C-alpha cells in the first residue's frame with residue numbers, strides 16, 4: 001500500500017508534533033511504501049506574507065524528522081514545490097471541482113475562524129482571561145467532572161463572542177489598535193488559494209496514486225473531497241485515479257506547559273531543539289493542580305499536566321506511587337516536576353544528540369530533499385502523461 005502524508009513547514013517541531021504525526025509515520029514507514037511531503041506551497045495559503053521564513057522552516061522541520069527516525073532509506077522525503085506537476089494538476093482539478101464542495105467544507109469554515117481565534121485568544125490570554133475563567137470555574141458550587149474540557153468550552157465561547165463582536169462592529173477602533181488587530185487580519189484568509197487548498201491536497205495525494213492517507217478526525221472531510229474529485233475525474237475522462245482511504249489515527253492532545261493544547265502559537269511548547277537547561281526551566285514552569293498550593297495539600301493528578309507527562313515518560317511503577325503520594329499530600333509539585341524532567345529528558349536526550357549530528361552537515365538535509373523530489377517528480381510525470389492523454393489538453 002502506498003501512503004502519503006505531509007506537513008506544512010512551520011519550523012522546529014515540538015512534542016505535540018511527535019505524538020500527533022511523527023510517531024505514526026515511524027510505524028508506517030516500517031509497514032508500507034511511504035511518501036512524506038514538505039508542503040511548502042500549502043504554507044503560502046495562510047503565510048503568504050512571511051515567505052522569508054520558509055527555507056529555514058523547511059530545514060528545521062526536516063532536521064527534526066530525521067532526528068526522530070524518519071529514514072530516507074525507507075521513506076521518500078520530498079518538497080512539494082519542487083514537483084511542478086502539482087501545479088498543473090491543481091489547475092486541471094480546479095476546472096472540475098464545484099465551488100460549493102469547497103465553500104461547504106467544514107474545515108474551511110473552521111480553519112478560517114480558528115486562525116482568527118488563535119491570534120485573538122493569544123491577545124485575550126495576555127489580558128488574563130484564562131485566569132479569570134479558572135477563578136470563576138473554581139467557585140462553581142457543584143462538582144465539575146472535566147475541568148479542563150469545561151475551561152476550553154468557556155474559552156472557545158469567549159473567543160467566538162470576540163470574533164462575532166468585531167464583525168458586528170461592537171469593538172471600537174481604538175481597542176482594535178490596542179489589541180494590534182486590524183480588520184485586514186480578518187480578510188487574510190479570504191483568498192482563492194485558501195478556499196482551494198483542499199484541491200491542492202487532493203492533488204498531493206492523487207498525483208502519486210496514494211491509496212491511503214493518515215489523518216485525524218478533523219481532516220476526514222478533506223479525504224472525502226479527494227475521493228470525490230477522483231471519482232469525478234474518472235467519470236468524466238475514464239478510470240485514472242484510485243480512491244484514497246483515510247487511515248484514522250488517534251492523536252492524543254498533549255498539554256503544553258500551561259495546560260492548554262501544545263502549540264507554537266500559545267508559546268507553551270517543548271521543542272526537540274530545546275537544550276537540557278531550557279527543558280529544565282520549562283518543566284519547572286509547568287502548570288499543576290491550581291488547588292495544590294503547598295506540599296501537604298492533596299492534589300488531583302487527573303487534571304495535572306505534569307502527571308499527564310509522568311504517564312508517558314516515567315516508569316510505570318513510579319507513576320502509581322506519584323499518583324498515590326500526590327493525592328495523599330505527601331509529594332510536593334517541585335519534586336514531582338524534577339522527577340518528570342528526568343523521564344522526559346531521558347526520551348529527548350538521544351533525539352537532541354542526533355539533531356546535533358545532523359546540524360553539523362545541514363547540506364545533507366537539502367540533498368535528501370533534492371533526491372527525494374526528483375524521484376517524486378518521476379512518479380508525478382507518469383501520472384500527468386496519463387492525465388493529459390485523458391483530458392486531451394497539454
Ligand code: SF4
Nearest residue numbers: 299304306326333336
Ligand atoms: S504533585 Fe505532581 S501530580 Fe500532583 S499536582 Fe503537583 S505536579 Fe501535579
